[in-house]
Amino acid sequence: MNAPLRRVGVVVIVMFGLLFANLNWIQAYKADEYRTSDYNGRVQVAEYKRKRGNIEAGGTALAVSKETDGELTFQRSYPGGAKYAHVLGYKPVNLADTGIEKSENDFLAGTSDQLIADRIKDMFTGDQTAGGNVLLTLSPRAQDAAYDQLRNNNVGVKKGAAIAIDPRTGAVQALVSMPSFDPNPLVGHNSSEAAAAYNELEQNAARPLRNRALAEVLPPGSTFKIVVAAAALENGIGKNTNIPAGPSYTPPTSGQSITNAVPSICPQSQVTLMKAVTDSCNTGFAKLGVQLGPDVIKEKARQFGFEQEDLTVGRLGEGGHGVAASRTGSMENPDGGADPAALAQSSIGQRDVRMTPLEGAMIAASVANNGSQMRPYLVRQLLAPDRTTVYDTAKPRELRRPVSSQVAADLRDMMVSVVENGTGRNARINGYTVGGKTGTAQSAPDRPDHGWFIGFALDSDGNPVSAVCVVLEEAGSGGSAEAARIAGQIMRAAIADPGGR
Amino acid sequence: MTAAATPVPSPATAGERPGARLARSRRNAELSLLVLAMALVAAYGAMVEANVLDTVTPSFWVPAAALSVVFLGMHLVIRFLAPFADPALLPAVALLNGLGVGFLHRLDLAQATPAERAELATFAGIGGRQLAWTLVSVMLAAGLLALMRDHRSVSRYAYTLGLAGIVLVMLPAVLPPSISEINGAKLWVRVGGFSIQPGEFAKLALLVFFAYYLVRKREVLSLASHRVLGIDFPRGRDLGPVLVVWAISLLVLVFEKDLGTSLLYFGMFVVTLYIATERVSWLLIGLVLFFGGAYLAYVLGEAVGGPFANFYLRAEIWLDPFGDPYDKGYQLVQGLLALGTGGMFGAGPGGGQPLLLPEVQNDFIFAGIGEEIGLFGLSALLVIYLLIVERGLRAALAVRDSFGKLLAGGLAFTLGLQVFVIVGGISGLIPLTGQTTPFLSAGGSSLMANWLLIAVLLRVSDAGRRPVTGVGGKVTRPSGGPPEQLHGAPTEVIRP
Numbered sequence: 003m004n005a006p007l008r009r010v011g012v013v014v015i016v017m018f019g020l021l022f023a024n025l026n027w028i029q030a031y032k033a034d035e036y037r038t039s040d041y042n043g044r045v046q047v048a049e050y051k052r053k054r055g056n057i058e059a060g061g062t063a064l065a066v067s068k069e070t071d072g073e074l075t076f077q078r079s080y081p082g083g084a085k086y087a088h089v090l091g092y093k094p095v096n097l098a099d100t101g102i103e104k105s106e107n108d109f110l111a112g113t114s115d116q117l118i119a120d121r122i123k124d125m126f127t128g129d130q131t132a133g134g135n136v137l138l139t140l141s142p143r144a145q146d147a148a149y150d151q152l153r154n155n156n157v158g159v160k161k162g163a164a165i166a167i168d169p170r171t172g173a174v175q176a177l178v179s180m181p182s183f184d185p186n187p188l189v190g191h192n193s194s195e196a197a198a199a200y201n202e203l204e205q206n207a208a209r210p211l212r213n214r215a216l217a218e219v220l221p222p223g224s225t226f227k228i229v230v231a232a233a234a235l236e237n238g239i240g241k242n243t244n245i246p247a248g249p250s251y252t253p254p255t256s257g258q259s260i261t262n263a264v265p266s267i268c269p270q271s272q273v274t275l276m277k278a279v280t281d282s283c284n285t286g287f288a289k290l291g292v293q294l295g296p297d298v299i300k301e302k303a304r305q306f307g308f309e310q311e312d313l314t315v316g317r318l319g320e321g322g323h324g325v326a327a328s329r330t331g332s333m334e335n336p337d338g339g340a341d342p343a344a345l346a347q348s349s350i351g352q353r354d355v356r357m358t359p360l361e362g363a364m365i366a367a368s369v370a371n372n373g374s375q376m377r378p379y380l381v382r383q384l385l386a387p388d389r390t391t392v393y394d395t396a397k398p399r400e401l402r403r404p405v406s407s408q409v410a411a412d413l414r415d416m417m418v419s420v421v422e423n424g425t426g427r428n429a430r431i432n433g434y435t436v437g438g439k440t441g442t443a444q445s446a447p448d449r450p451d452h453g454w455f456i457g458f459a460l461d462s463d464g465n466p467v468s469a470v471c472v473v474l475e476e477a478g479s480g481g482s483a484e485a486a487r488i489a490g491q492i493m494r495a496a497i498a499d500p501g502g503r
Numbered sequence: 504m505t506a507a508a509t510p511v512p513s514p515a516t517a518g519e520r521p522g523a524r525l526a527r528s529r530r531n532a533e534l535s536l537l538v539l540a541m542a543l544v545a546a547y548g549a550m551v552e553a554n555v556l557d558t559v560t561p562s563f564w565v566p567a568a569a570l571s572v573v574f575l576g577m578h579l580v581i582r583f584l585a586p587f588a589d590p591a592l593l594p595a596v597a598l599l600n601g602l603g604v605g606f607l608h609r610l611d612l613a614q615a616t617p618a619e620r621a622e623l624a625t626f627a628g629i630g631g632r633q634l635a636w637t638l639v640s641v642m643l644a645a646g647l648l649a650l651m652r653d654h655r656s657v658s659r660y661a662y663t664l665g666l667a668g669i670v671l672v673m674l675p676a677v678l679p680p681s682i683s684e685i686n687g688a689k690l691w692v693r694v695g696g697f698s699i700q701p702g703e704f705a706k707l708a709l710l711v712f713f714a715y716y717l718v719r720k721r722e723v724l725s726l727a728s729h730r731v732l733g734i735d736f737p738r739g740r741d742l743g744p745v746l747v748v749w750a751i752s753l754l755v756l757v758f759e760k761d762l763g764t765s766l767l768y769f770g771m772f773v774v775t776l777y778i779a780t781e782r783v784s785w786l787l788i789g790l791v792l793f794f795g796g797a798y799l800a801y802v803l804g805e806a807v808g809g810p811f812a813n814f815y816l817r818a819e820i821w822l823d824p825f826g827d828p829y830d831k832g833y834q835l836v837q838g839l840l841a842l843g844t845g846g847m848f849g850a851g852p853g854g855g856q857p858l859l860l861p862e863v864q865n866d867f868i869f870a871g872i873g874e875e876i877g878l879f880g881l882s883a884l885l886v887i888y889l890l891i892v893e894r895g896l897r898a899a900l901a902v903r904d905s906f907g908k909l910l911a912g913g914l915a916f917t918l919g920l921q922v923f924v925i926v927g928g929i930s931g932l933i934p935l936t937g938q939t940t941p942f943l944s945a946g947g948s949s950l951m952a953n954w955l956l957i958a959v960l961l962r963v964s965d966a967g968r969r970p971v972t973g974v975g976g977k978v979t980r981p982s983g984g985p986p987e988q989l990h991g992a993p994t995e996v997i998r999p
Contacts, residue, residue: 003778003779003781003905003908003909003912004900004908005781006777006778006781007778007896007899007900007908007912008896008900010774010777010778010896010912010916011892011893011896013774013916014889014892014893014896014915014916014919015889015893017919017920017923018885018888018889018919018922018923020923020927020932021885021922021923021926021927021930021932022882022885024927024930024931024932025842025873025878025881025882025885025930026878028839028842028843028930028931029842029843029845029846029847029873029877029878029881030846030847030878032839032843033843033844033845033846033847034843035843036839036840036842036843036844037840037843037844037846039840039843041825041828041829041836041837041840042840042843042844043837043856043859044840044841044844044855044856044859047856047859
């Protein structure tokens, strides 16, 4: 019986060899994959053992971590509550993280490559250095103004957005989406309560979790006329050139006529381009669009940033909030030729034209900044845990150049005229030159119109200090005037406190 | 008879009985190895406290000391009752048992609030309970060594034990689920606050029966055969009783929903049969039966479900653990992640997150420990298990009677197979089946049964290494003697 016993001994050695080989596979070859797996709760517990860095703007801490005695050591909290919710996002225990909390997670959590020196130091000292701090470009004062004015708007609108950027740098000064939400219940360590809070927000019909400033596209209405005006200026039409107008216009292929908001706007057969912008003359721009053709308008819109699908707002060039693509939609017949009806409606920002509030602000900013559109960003600086070493300071850079400085100057004159003589009077600021364009966009046949305002403020030397876009969804009559008023308030605050850049 | 006057007309040479060359008892080697093992356990306890509590309490050595007292007691018992027993078995088992207690104590520390930690008594929590169970188990093992002065004496109870084994296996299946079912497996008998896993003991009882029966039948089983393709196959009718035992246990196990145990019994049976008959055909038949059965169960589980659904599900999880990582595959996925997080060197004793693992005190203890001691530590644990198994097989090689060979060989292989099934299961090598990890998992039944197994191995190894002429004239013929039929085995040494 000894021969089989010896063979059994060999069999056992083979079995243990298999176990050993398999453990090598798991603990050596697959170790990194398993260690960082999404399903691995250890990653999380370890993450919560380290104090997460602050998110700050203008010296105000917007996201902080406090020590608790629970299993997850540090509790995240957002002192600003709902005001900064859409910028910061949130870092919940079990739900998906969002916003800057998500895009700058590595640095905040202290696991980014840039912080390797701190981690090596920790290995020797046995400490847990906190994560790095993220400084935002936001101006707390402009954010206050945007949040308060939007919430307390005079037309009783519940949904809308406001965004302000520095035209010279692209730094976001204020970003508010309404309705907002308090992110604090979402980051509680009791995951079932957090999930309940999330589900309540998720199921809310007003969609408070949605970042309307970046992710919502709406028909831009007359604000789109700036794009069409830019195309006209580049196609031989001066700002004082007369363009055909009139009380109503019926495009050749369609029985549906385009009229002006009130009969007193451009009833004459000819108005200057300047006057058409100032008074927001629909018939003039509809005819202008048909004259220019779909390709010219679409190309100009694209040059202003329409159709871009991969824009993000966070750290410059390194992720952040995704921005929805603004669209010009179809202006052609099925056979490929121009469809004058679609073209006419698209030229006044209706039909299938859709724009994000950020795109609106970027159009105004490019006009204010001599035709140079800066890449928008939110993260001004990454600051080491010890708050002395600076790891990354934003270096503003041009995203694109939609118009020449000459065309920009003409557009600027027209937009200033809108605020000084036309539909945007509510945006005026003493001591500053303010330009802008209102928009009133039909939403759905039986719903009130959206009210838009895009604009900018120039200081006495002509330097742009702020560009802004405000949209009040389904505001109805007076919506764009109220949007202009709110935009003025935000720019006033941004002038007093320009935020970081 | 020639003038050589060899008292042992045995065909077995000294080379086949390595123990015969070693007249020394090696008890002092056992003692020093045991001290080393306990020092390791104490060091492990200190490291756990340093990592979990950030300080080493003045009483960190208490569990290790308590274990040392218990194992030293066992050492003394062996010194007197089995002086020639294998000296590596006790220290190796003591080390595993001690690390198990240490790890379970570490789980208690992790679960306790800081205030409770200071109050954590030596016998509190699952670690403390395991310590108490260790005491009971070692006392049982010592008792068995005292009662069973010659391993052949148990063969007298072979049929009784065989019957008891079947009853023990069937008991949980027959009892209502309220008494017998825990976590979907009907393996338990819960009486009052205690839950007993009768299957752990059935393993021992059935093996005694197999060994006894196969020794009696081995001539028939190995000689009368049909030759097919160069391999000798046995006659069907000789298999009757053993196949019945196997089929009953297998059927019962399907209804107890525990395929690990089923695999264990089957492997145990086939290997004992192979050792007894030296016929490779038995291994082939066994392998074909097993893989055929497993594939059939998989197909049936997919098509019919019912009692096979459980196996089908486990096979599916094994094939793609990350397919349903939060529900069905949760346990296996968490086990793999724990092992992966541990990596080569581990997080250090007390440095991991074992509480994230389901069943970490039980089925997944190897993964929980693996997260903290890493690939290197687990490899060391595997080597210790391998050492125990190979030492058991060595005892089987050395012992002179067929019954002892089969008993020790079967038990040693069963222990190795159990480690293979559970460690292979939690590491995704084979489909996961519920098994305890010998000497590590929390639970009295498993600990007691495995210590009894070690007692038998100690007894057999003592018989194997004991000089044939006896030491100091202390040759004691076991009272009653073995059953007569055992003496017919050709490798057997019959003492005067």
